[in-house]
Amino acid sequence: DQQVKQNSPSLSVQEGRISILNCDYTNSMFDYFLWYKKYPAEGPTFLISISSIKDKNEDGRFTVFLNKSAKHLSLHIVPSQPGDSAVYFCAASALYNQGGKLIFGQGTELSVKP
Amino acid sequence: DADVTQTPRNRITKTGKRIMLECSQTKGHDRMYWYRQDPGLGLRLIYYSFDVKDINKGEISDGYSVSRQAQAKFSLSLESAIPNQTALYFCATSDFTGGVYEQYFGPGTRLTVT
Numbered sequence: 661d662q663q664v665k666q667n668s669p670s671l672s673v674q675e676g677r678i679s680i681l682n683c684d685y686t687n688s689m690f691d692y693f694l695w696y697k698k699y700p701a702e703g704p705t706f707l708i709s710i711s712s713i714k715d716k717n718e719d720g721r722f723t724v725f726l727n728k729s730a731k732h733l734s735l736h737i738v739p740s741q742p743g744d745s746a747v748y749f750c751a752a753s754a755l756y757n758q759g760g761k762l763i764f765g766q767g768t769e770l771s772v773k774p
Numbered sequence: 775d776a777d778v779t780q781t782p783r784n785r786i787t788k789t790g791k792r793i794m795l796e797c798s799q800t801k802g803h804d805r806m807y808w809y810r811q812d813p814g815l816g817l818r819l820i821y822y823s824f825d826v827k828d829i830n831k832g833e834i835s836d837g838y839s840v841s842r843q844a845q846a847k848f849s850l851s852l853e854s855a856i857p858n859q860t861a862l863y864f865c866a867t868s869d870f871t872g873g874v875y876e877q878y879f880g881p882g883t884r885l886t887v888t
Binding site: 664666669694696701702703704705706709749751753755761762763764765766767 | 778809814815816817818819822832864866875876877878879880881882
């Protein structure tokens with residue numbers, strides 16, 4: 661039972677264009693969402709997060725959008741750079757009844773071509 | 775120096791062998807986690823510990839055990855390794871900062887069971 665799903669295993673984008681990574685979830689108890697970025701031979705690193713009381717959070721080139729009614733979130737990267745090439749994981753948490761455990765999606769491998 | 779370290783970084787072992795993966799952290803966090811990453815499955819939680827005396831099973835704990843020797847150390851053991859435990863293993867820590875249990879990951883241990 662995959663509670664957090666990233667249905668696109670890979671995405672290829674031209675440098676300078678927008679990258680949009682998508683994530684769907686099924687558990688309506690999730691109230692906090694995070695995106696992690698992972699380079700080969702390294703552990704995942706935190707990128708950006710959003711609380712369920714918001715529908716948008718922006719940090720530089722990265723923006724996360726949350727659509728609670730659709731149980732869908734997306735990460736926008738504008739403009740995309742070759743250094744953004746990595747695997748991106750979305751994660752969800754039910755802070756107040758799961759103590760902050762994270763449930764991860766399968767990951768999407770982003771390739772930004774020069 | 776890295777805040778979360780894992781040893782070994784790579785290990786090849788034979789079916790039936792006992793193996794221990796170690797994790798140390800200097801972040802001073804109470805919470806520690808063990809995940810495994812498999813292609814197409816993302817990161818799945820094996821065990822987690824909210825403090826030295828509190829150990830909990832995650833979604834895929836069968837075949838694994840853990841030991842929380844101190845606040846800074848959390849070890850994962852495979853009592854009798856089997857080939858389908860071949861995976862990338864990550865340790866993570868977290869603290870409750872700003873209402874968020876953001877997790878910080880180690881660099882990973884690549885385990886191969888032959």
